[in-house]
Amino acid sequence: MSFALKGVAYITGAGSGIGQHAAYSLARQGVRQFALLDRNPAKDTIRELRKNHPDVQVKEIQLDVADEAAVNDSVEQTVKEFGRLDYAFNNAGIGGTLDTTDKIDKDDFERVLGVNTLGVWLCHRAQIRQMLKQEKISESFRSYRGSIVNMASMYGVVGPSLSVPSTAYATSKHAVVGLTRADAIAFAHQGIKINAICPGYVATPLVMGSMNQGSVMDDERTKVPLRRLAAMEEMGDCVAFLHSEASSYMIGANMIADGGFTIT
Template sequence: MAFSLKGVAYITGAGSGIGQYAAYSMARQGVRSFALLDRNPVTQTVQHLKKTYPDVKIKEIEMDVGNEAAVNDSVEQTVKEFGRLDYALNNAGIGGALDTTDKIEKEDFERVMNVNMMGVWLCQRAQIRQMLKQAKWSDSYRAYRGSIVNTASMYGKVGPTLPATAYCTSKHAVVGLSKADAIQMGPRGIKINALCPGYVLTPLVQSTMNKGSVMDDERAKVPIQRFASMEEIGDIVAFLHSDASSYIVGSSLVADGGFTIA
């Protein structure tokens, strides 16, 4: 079915990568009200949206997702600006050191967990609290009070081939959090899912390709012999927020080109 998105979107990590392209995809499907959040400026995302969709309204918020007060305030600001919060993408995350457990320092492990796991939990908690206060966005049986998508990873489903212990642990936690809250919040009208992408051609990954890097070896393991474009993953986010995915609840949707089945 064709689908459109008409509500208010809240996206962390919106300054680049998946967050940026999710905003573009959601705008193509009709969203015109955005809260865009990042620790870094979201200038490029904002400029593209405003140039392509002159009627778009954007609330820019600089935020560390590990800061509880800042997260709660960001949701309050979004609702004050737009009246409600319909679609949330909890996407901010870091890779961390490529070390095994015997080598990684405690503070480095905690830093990854604070952003990738605790940051998602803080955002999701604030979003749920708001969504429970608002009515469904339509009278359709497909409608919800709100939809939340958490960016996990294919390494939230399987163990990594690289020594990314902290990252893998954090993304497994995101999958578990998404499932647990989906069970409790589904009956209350909030749809929650996790997205588990494989390798994506972000600017950082692109800069290392064809230089004999480990990324070239990883690409060779993908059955379709390429990494995902940022646009492809952004489109999946839009789909998961749409009525077309109304019966997808608590999933950890894998989009990895077949990497984890090879």
């Protein structure tokens, strides 16, 4: 399906994984201007984008999403470079310690929430402030001043598996779901579309590196009705859909893409 997207995309955690593949998916749908943000270089993402889409324009920005001043500056840099900001994907996040509450240190808990919740909120806030200043990208009644997709998780809508006691992570992602719902209501009438994606287990390099006979992740895969992990490009396509006019009547949605894990 083609969504014929036009405009400027801003993606955190764009150097690898789902953020990287979201950039590829948006480019396939027509986006040609990207602000790619990561704590590490996004050179692989940029090289692949330019290989497949020679006309793409990229602004690479090193960013710690928990740094308020740096986040605000990154949005300002994006707008200075491209004139506006149409599609934001707040993807950067960390997994944190796999422990129950009685075993988690306060510093570890705060570190996970600092990136996964506060970091998303800081980016989200800066994006909203910019989008309120700009007009819709087209005259279509299905168009918006801007679209934001926040990275949540299937563990933002259900509790984590007993074999994966990711208490801090689940807490942070439940908070992202709440943020998405609250601000979707607050800004829908002002022309900003806000949704979240809730992936299940995805075959990222980190996850695949832990997959071996008898591993926890190998056991978790057997609980997925599709009996496989998601490909990163599948999650990228979900992000492109949520940014497109095909999802124009969706606000505050938490798009669960988990192979059926949460319905078993």
